[in-house]
Amino acid sequence: MPINLSVREFELWRQQGKPMLLVDVRTPEEHAIAKLPDSLLVPLQELASDIDKIQPPQDADLVIYCHHGVRSWHASMYLEQAGFERVHSLAGGIDAYSQSVDPSVPRY
16 A cells, blocks of 8 residues: 655655655646656556656655645555555645645645
8 A cells, every 4th residue: 555655754855865756647737837846747647558657766766746645645556556666645745745845836
């Protein structure tokens, strides 16, 4: 089962340089409004057909995010079932990140 990763823990990982692949499963329109740096956009509705785009570096965690954390949880479960390891869903999504970590990230 995927692990919910708090936005504060995620930010700590980023500051420490922990190896990870950050995947945004929102729509391109949402991604254009607000995104986290260095994230790969793979919309949830295209996840099955574009799963080959998700290639985390060796020994890296896979962190999935969306707007509030629901789509990322579903994507995380799907990716685990597809054989990915160390999969995390960003709890509260980009909205929680904006509220708790970086208010410069636009809210919508």
